[in-house]
Amino acid sequence: MSNYMLSNVVLVILVAGFGYPVNADVRVVDRPSTEAKNDFYIGNRPPLLPSPLIKLPIGAIEPQGWVRRQLELQADGFHGHLTEISRFLIKEGNAWLNPDGEGLHGWEEPVYWLKGFSNCGYILRNERMISESKIWIEAALRSPKADGWFGPDKGRKGAATRLQGREDLWPNMIMLFCLQNYYEFTNDERVIKLMTNYMKYLTTVSEERFLVGYWPRMRGGDLLYSVYWLYNRTGDSFLLDLAKKVHRRTAEWEKDVINWHNVNMSQGFGQPATFYMQSKDPNHLRAAERNWRKIRNMYGQVPGGMFGGDENCRPGFTGPRQAVETCGMVEMMLSHEILLTITGDAKWADRCEDVAFNSLPAAFTPDLKALHYLTSPNMILCDRHNKSPGLQNSGPMLLFDPHRHRCCQHNTGHGWPYYAEHLWMATPGNGLAAVLYAPSQVTAKVGDGTEVTITEETRYPFGENIQLTITTAKPVRFPLYLRVPAWCENPKLTINGKKTAVKARPGAYILIDRKWADGDTVDLNMTMKITLTKWTKNKDSVSVNRGPLTYSLKIGEKYVRAGGTEKWPAWEIHPTTPWNYGLMLNDKDLSSSFRIVRKAWPDDNQPFEANAAPIELRTKAKKIPAWQKDRLGLVGKLQPSPAKSDEPTETVALVPMGCARLRISAFPTIGTGPDAHEWEQPPKSLPATASHCWDGDTVAALSDKLPVSSSSDNRIPRFTWWGHKGTTEWVQYDFEQPKKVSGAAIYWFDDTGRGGCRIPKSWRLLYRDAGQWRQVSNAGGYVLEKDKFNNVKFDPVQTSSLRLEVQLQPNFSAGILEWRIDTNER
Ligand SMILES: [Zn+2]
Numbered sequence: 001m002s003n004y005m006l007s008n009v010v011l012v013i014l015v016a017g018f019g020y021p022v023n024a025d026v027r028v029v030d031r032p033s034t035e036a037k038n039d040f041y042i043g044n045r046p047p048l049l050p051s052p053l054i055k056l057p058i059g060a061i062e063p064q065g066w067v068r069r070q071l072e073l074q075a076d077g078f079h080g081h082l083t084e085i086s087r088f089l090i091k092e093g094n095a096w097l098n099p100d101g102e103g104l105h106g107w108e109e110p111v112y113w114l115k116g117f118s119n120c121g122y123i124l125r126n127e128r129m130i131s132e133s134k135i136w137i138e139a140a141l142r143s144p145k146a147d148g149w150f151g152p153d154k155g156r157k158g159a160a161t162r163l164q165g166r167e168d169l170w171p172n173m174i175m176l177f178c179l180q181n182y183y184e185f186t187n188d189e190r191v192i193k194l195m196t197n198y199m200k201y202l203t204t205v206s207e208e209r210f211l212v213g214y215w216p217r218m219r220g221g222d223l224l225y226s227v228y229w230l231y232n233r234t235g236d237s238f239l240l241d242l243a244k245k246v247h248r249r250t251a252e253w254e255k256d257v258i259n260w261h262n263v264n265m266s267q268g269f270g271q272p273a274t275f276y277m278q279s280k281d282p283n284h285l286r287a288a289e290r291n292w293r294k295i296r297n298m299y300g301q302v303p304g305g306m307f308g309g310d311e312n313c314r315p316g317f318t319g320p321r322q323a324v325e326t327c328g329m330v331e332m333m334l335s336h337e338i339l340l341t342i343t344g345d346a347k348w349a350d351r352c353e354d355v356a357f358n359s360l361p362a363a364f365t366p367d368l369k370a371l372h373y374l375t376s377p378n379m380i381l382c383d384r385h386n387k388s389p390g391l392q393n394s395g396p397m398l399l400f401d402p403h404r405h406r407c408c409q410h411n412t413g414h415g416w417p418y419y420a421e422h423l424w425m426a427t428p429g430n431g432l433a434a435v436l437y438a439p440s441q442v443t444a445k446v447g448d449g450t451e452v453t454i455t456e457e458t459r460y461p462f463g464e465n466i467q468l469t470i471t472t473a474k475p476v477r478f479p480l481y482l483r484v485p486a487w488c489e490n491p492k493l494t495i496n497g498k499k500t501a502v503k504a505r506p507g508a509y510i511l512i513d514r515k516w517a518d519g520d521t522v523d524l525n526m527t528m529k530i531t532l533t534k535w536t537k538n539k540d541s542v543s544v545n546r547g548p549l550t551y552s553l554k555i556g557e558k559y560v561r562a563g564g565t566e567k568w569p570a571w572e573i574h575p576t577t578p579w580n581y582g583l584m585l586n587d588k589d590l591s592s593s594f595r596i597v598r599k600a601w602p603d604d605n606q607p608f609e610a611n612a613a614p615i616e617l618r619t620k621a622k623k624i625p626a627w628q629k630d631r632l633g634l635v636g637k638l639q640p641s642p643a644k645s646d647e648p649t650e651t652v653a654l655v656p657m658g659c660a661r662l663r664i665s666a667f668p669t670i671g672t673g674p675d676a677h678e679w680e681q682p683p684k685s686l687p688a689t690a691s692h693c694w695d696g697d698t699v700a701a702l703s704d705k706l707p708v709s710s711s712s713d714n715r716i717p718r719f720t721w722w723g724h725k726g727t728t729e730w731v732q733y734d735f736e737q738p739k740k741v742s743g744a745a746i747y748w749f750d751d752t753g754r755g756g757c758r759i760p761k762s763w764r765l766l767y768r769d770a771g772q773w774r775q776v777s778n779a780g781g782y783v784l785e786k787d788k789f790n791n792v793k794f795d796p797v798q799t800s801s802l803r804l805e806v807q808l809q810p811n812f813s814a815g816i817l818e819w820r821i822d823t824n825e826r
Contacts, residue, residue: 025514026493028504031344032481032511036429040445043428045232047240048277052344053425053433056444057184058122063420065439065459069605070361070368070416071120075129077368078402078568079413080120082113083132085402085568086409089113095152096175097139106152108215109410110136111174116330116413118178122185123417137182140175141190148201150194151175163213167205169223170215172198176226195230203242211249218264220250221271225338228277240278247275254287257294262309262324263407265295266331270339277342288339292351301535302377303543303550303665304657305354306332310374310391314715319538320666321635323374323391323398326363326408329355330415337422340435346507349435350486352419353548356436357461358665360415361608361658363408370400370564370571373408377543377657377665380555380635382573384562386696389715390634394696399562400661401570424454431479433509437466446478452516454480461548462607462614462656468522477515482524484508487531487547494523530594530617532585540641541666542583544594544617544654551617551654552663554610555579573661579635580628581621581652582643582668594619597653608659617654622670623647626679631700631717635664636682642671643679690731694722699731702819711750711759711786713817718749720757720815725808732803733821741767742796743822745789746804749815759784760806760814765792767799789820 034050037043043054063071074080083089088109091097095106114136121129144150155168176195183191202210211220224246231239251258254272257265273288299318300307306329307313308322336352339345363375372382374397381398388394396404403409424442425433432444432452437460443453453471460466466482484491484504493500493510504510512522528547535541544551556576564570585593595618602612622645628636657665671677688699701717708716721729748759763782766773776794783790802821808814 025512026495026500026502027511027513028484028502028508029481029511030508031346032427032429032431032433032479032509034428038426038428038430040430040449041426042232043426044228044277045235048228048231049280050428051277051341053341053427053435055341055422056424056426056442058119058181058421059185060442060444061123061421061424062441062443063123063423063438064441066605066607067416067420067423067438067440068124070608071124071420073368073606074116074120074413074416075124075126077364078370078409079113079116079368080129081568082117082410082413086113088406088410091135095154096136098152099139099142101143101151101153101155103152106154106171107168108171108174109406111171111178112407112410113413114178115174115181116411116415116417119181119414119417119421122181123420133182137178140179141188141194144194144197147204148197148199150198166209166212168213168216169202169211170213170219173216173219173222173226177222180226180229192230192233195226196234196236199227199230199236199239199242203238203245207245207249210245215264217249217251218259218261219267220246221253221268221274224250224271224274228274243275243278247279253291254284257291260309260313262307262311262313262328263331265307265309265313266328266335269295270335273339273342285343301537303533303545304359304377305351306359308376310376310397311393314392316715317392319638320377320535320541321379321390321637323376323379324359325373326360326371326375326405326412329360329363329375330412330418333360333415334418337418340422341425346435346483346509347486349483350507350548352422353436353461353485354550356415356419357548358550358657362661362663363412365400365571365661366606366609366612369568370402371405371408371412372400373397373405377552378635378663380575380579380629380662380664381633382661383633384572385633387632387634388696389717390630390632399570399572401562401564402568403564403570423456427479427481429479431481431513433481433483434466434468435481435483437461437483447476450474450476452476452478459601459614464526464528464547466524466526468524470516470518470520470522472516472518475515475517477513479511479513480516480522482510482512482522484510485526485548487528487545488526489529490527492525492527494521494525496521530590532590535666538666539638539668541638541668542585542641543666544583544619546596546615546617549656549658550665552657552660552665553579553581553667554616554653554655554660555662555664557610557662575662578623579662579664580624581650581664582624582641582645582670584620584622584649584670608656610655610660613655613659615656618651619654620649621652622649624668624670624679626681627668628682630682631685631698638666638668639679640677641669642673642676643668644672644676645670645679687734687736688731689734690719690721691729692721692724694720697722697815702731702816703733704818706818708747708817711748711817712752712754713749714751714754716817718815718817720749720813721806721808722755722757722813722815725756725813726810728805728807729814730803730805731816731819732801733819734801735799738798738800739823740796740798741802741821741823743791743793744802744804745791745818745820745822746816747789747818748784748786749817750786756811756813757815758809758812759786761809763804763806765794766803766805767797768801768803769797769799773803789818793822
């Protein structure tokens with residue numbers, strides 16, 4: 001006991017001796033307490049649960065440094081000029097601009113675009129963008145009908161979608177967000193009037209017609225958010241009943257992840273937590289976390305904060321080469337920002353930063369003049385060619401093209417603006433919280449109502465120091481909260497040059513509650529350690545993190561022009577350096593495996609470019625020669641780590657994965673022990689030719705040895721004669737050496753219900769004999785059955801070519817998933 005006391009005394013003396021005064025004004029809390037309220041900013045109105053964090057109105061936060069640069073590039077890029085590019089934004093005849101709501105493009109695209117475009121304009125106070133936005137906002141404000149409906153009337157009648165005769169509430173949900181942003185910027189009371197009348201109208205829509213249709217039902221959480229936004233401003237109690245109806249009619253995200261479309265998931269998973277503000281049922285809050293974890297556990301065992309949903313998540317497609325839609329990223333960020341506000345839980349800030357820093361930048365070219373649809377952690381070629389079925393979506397989804405990718409092209413402009421609007425938040429007790437760290441300035445009323453400005457100088461997430469400077473006309477007491485990221489074990493706090501002892505745990509907030517004077521400074525140092533994440537469900541691959549950034553192999557990127565216009569070109573990006581490396585890591589002393597190389601901050605303030613990255617890591621690696629791209633140009637699937645390699649040891653550079661358009665971010669490791677795995681060559685396809693093969697399909701599918709589940713299996717590569725119907729066609733194997741062949745087995749492709757391929761009318765096998773095609777003899781019947789291999793045996797032939805000839809059914813084509821042959825070899 002006495003020893004214990006003695007050591008305590010010594011500790012106090014030591015702490016004091018090192019100049020770390022224990023500051024009574026500094027505490028560590030899980031989240032801002034909601035016991036007090038905020039007198040200046042609109043939070044939740046009772047009976048809604050008070051929120052620990054309150055969004056500041058647009059204009060309160062001025063992003064600076066690299067964040068401002070993203071917004072400026074967006075303003076100058078394809079999104080800020082989308083009216084010149086997108087046919088959906090042609091004003092003439094546009095239903096969103098027509099007072100009767102008649103015309104074209106009355107669905108999601110114009111409002112998707114306006115959401116990010118107007119917000120970006122407001123934040124930058126860009127007059128061109130503000131006045132362009134005003135045209136669309138004014139049209140919406142003029143559009144309400146006597147019953148309260150607003151916007152394109154065709155949506156209500158069902159003409160814009162397949163909702164025959166029923167209200168399509170989805171596009172209006174997006175416009176409600178645009179109107180809220182406009183209101184925050186202008187305080188134009190017409191917004192409150194329009195929204196109130198519209199919400200009253202929604203109360204008259206019968207239950208069975210309410211939130212019907214796929215998108216409205218999945219995304220009802222967006223409408224719920226707007227109902228509460230309005231309630232907090234007007235206190236109209238009918239809105240609380242409407243909110244219950246919206247929740248009742250929204251897909252039941254509180255039960256489970258009930259849909260696997262990547263954007264619906266990103267938008268919908270947190271919906272129960274929004275309703276929790278009213279229900280106060282902790283199960284609703286827990287459901288958001290449970291959904292998030294389920295998504296990440298099943299499809300997100302990869303770096304970058306997202307998951308593999310290259311349209312939808314698909315069982316079996318869970319590796320780091322699976323991609324996610326750019327819409328999915330920005331919706332995930334916004335969901336995290338909303339959940340951060342509702343809960344005050346710092347983990348949502350960590351998760352938001354993960355997506356913002358590691359995934360989102362790579363979805364655009366560094367000048368933000370082009371985007372692509374799909375981005376994955378491991379992506380080694382972004383060309384125009386089809387990657388389906390490796391990625392679910394067919395078409396040029398990886399091409400950086402400002403003219404394509406319809407939804408993402410319009411919608412993704414809200415990613416950076418909403419991020420910038422959530423860097424700082426107001427707190428109960430008239431305080432402020434720095435929740436997402438980035439260079440910025442916030443001006444807000446605090447304490448007794450004094451307006452203060454806090455300037456945040458930092459190169460975070462590339463730098464470890466945050467410096468805050470307070471500007472105030474008079475001293476004012478208010479609580480200042482600083483988020484401690486989950487990766488930050490030992491933050492160091494300095495107030496006005498004095499080091500201050502603080503035992504802050506990761507995921508908490510440092511609360512400094514004191515009287516602040518003009519010129520006061522706070523320095524927060526968050527040492528970034530290098531850590532590894534091991535993805536046991538993805539072949540024990542690893543990713544390398546330092547602070548909030550994950551690092552990927554630096555691959556030479558060659559931009560190849562691929563269409564577009566002179567002003568708005570489209571680009572393929574090809575690798576110019578090898579990418580098939582495994583890392584050689586010292587697990588016992590990780591820091592010895594990496595050297596940090598700091599580089600000059602880029603002159604143009606855009607660090608999200610492989611050659612501009614202000615920080616690189618160097619580490620040892622070996623090539624794995626058998627790890628190659630597949631026939632689609634996708635990176636070969638991972639195999640178990642550690643992997644064997646006899647290649648020489650090389651030093652490779654890693655850059656933050658958000659800076660890399662081509663990237664390997666989930667790495668195999670190299671091992672030498674008995675557990676090291678020999679990387680297997682992918683099975684070699686037999687050389688084959690055909691009378692015709694559809695562009696998106698391949699003769700290589702015939703012998704790729706992939707398991708087939710049914711004739712309608714559209715998840716594996718296939719061969720089809722698609723395009724040709726009713727004709728006689730052939731496909732043949734050409735052997736390098738003559739083979740003795742005595743049988744074959746064909747698995748026909750048949751997409752009845754989806755497409756135009758059917759089992760053919762008939763087929764037969766021919767072999768080449770002295771330059772002549774001859775039919776094989778004694779073939780015991782050419783079977784024509786779905787969902788199984790159709791086997792045939794015949795008298796053995798010695799031949800260099802075997803041909804399968806089909807007669808297609810009239811008006812139909814045909815295809816083959818797998819064609820095996822029996823030879824005398826293995
Ligand atoms: Zn999209």
